[in-house]
Amino acid sequence: MAAGVLVVAGCLSPLLLGGLSSLLGELVPDDRARAFSFDAGTYGAAGIVGPALAAIVAGWAGAGWSMLALGGFVALGAGLFLTLPVPRRPAPVQRLRVRPLAGFAVMVRRRPLGAVxxxxxxxxxxxxxxxxxxxxxxxxxxxxxxxxxxxSALACGGLLGSVLCTRLPVVHRRPEPAVLVCCAAMAVPFLLTALGPPVWALLVLFALAGLFTGPVSVAVFTTRDREAPPELRTQVFTLGAGFKVTAASAGAAVGGLLASHPPAVLLSAIAGCQLLGAVLGALVLRTRNRPPRGAEGGATPGIRPSGSRSSTGAARWSSS
Structure with a gap:
């Protein structure tokens, strides 16, 4: 029973993480850079406050009440979402029928989006x-x-990195290189932690690693917002979040298999993933951009106006 509930919750998390972020372009159209920075910062803040709150309530009243408290905050978040002034979609977008895999097709065809x-x-x-x-x-x-x-040191670093992004325009102007550079740089503190430094140095290194996670999140959000067609923005954000959640779950499973080894093995593997991500992203950026399927100018794959019997005349979009 508990496993089934967790599976359902896992299915909803990509929409919660990605779907909400996709609305920022509509909620704050004139200051998206700052909005994405603060949005990424909320993840860092939640990463600090959430576990601390759960531990306090569990120690005071038990694990059951801790779960109820966290569930209450989720319900409160849902209520606050209803107060957001989400604007109406333009009529042409409302009439579009979007196929389930259209967002994935855009990720494959749009080189910057696929790379990040x-x-x-x-x-x-x-x-x-x-x-x-x-x-x-x-x-x-x-x-x-x-x-x-x-x-906590990792989460504090992530929060600080997100806040700094409000003052770092390069993350918003060149988001794809920012993702690759930050992923590669993140490998350095993880490799140094594998050497077994003193506790104070260990915490500093984890905070430094977390510092790079803020720009990565902000740059990813920026790329998704720029590269996804308006009618596919929510689907692209949600799919991207789904890939990240699935990858994190797979990493936890692999980490469990390595748990019997010394910490240096796990930390080295974590550092290797950061380097591998940077290398793979760079390789995708270097490949030739595939034009959208259809006529020159390109019809968005998987999207067609409601009532149309063919993909001809599909909604068009241009790369940013």
């Missing part, structure tokens, strides 16, 4: 194993509380 999606997914493959790596570090050091400290 692949790079960020492989990046999350490594991050999925981070809780296990933190637990292994704490066990080796004989300090159970170190698990929470390590993850």
């Amino acid at each position: 999606t692949l790079a960020s997914s492989v990046h999350m493959l490594g991050f999925g194993a981070l809780p296990l790596a933190a637990a292994a570090i704490a066990t080796t050091a004989g300090r159970p509380a170190l698990t929470g400290l390590v993850l």
Whole structure:
């Protein structure tokens, strides 16, 4: 029963993570860069406050009440969402029928979008194993509380990185290189943590690694917003979030298989995922851009106006 509920929750998480972010372009059309930076920052803040709140409530009233409290915050978030002034879609977009895999086709055909999606997914493959790596570090050091400290340092770094993005225009002007550079740079502190530094240095290195996660998230959001056609924006954001959630889950599974090894093995594997993501993303960026299927000028794959019997005359879009 519990496993089934978790599966349902997992199916909804991409829409929650990606679908909401896709609305920022409509909610804050004149300041998207700052909006995406603050949106990424909320993930960092939630990564700090959520686990801390769950631990406090669990210690005070038990695990059951902790789950109820977290569920209550989810319900509160749903209620707040209803207050958002989401504008009406233009009539032409409302009349479009979008096929389920149209967003994936756009990711394949749009080189920048495919590059950041692949790079960020492989990046999350490594991050999925981070809780296990933190637990292994704490066990080796004989300090159970170190698990929470390590993850909190990572989340604090991510929050700071997101805030700094409001002052770093290069992340918004050149988002694809920003993703690749930050993924590659993130591998350095993880490799240094594998050397077994003192606790204070360990926390600093994890915070430094987290610092790069903020620009990665902001740059990914920016690329999705620029490259996805308006009628496919929500689907592209949701699919991208789904890939990252799935990759993180796979990373946790692989991390479990490596849990019996020293922490340095897990940390090196996490660093390797960051480098691999940067390399794969760079390779995708270097490939020739595939034109959309259809006439010159390109019809968006998988989209056609309601009532049309063919893909001719489909909604068109231009690359940004």
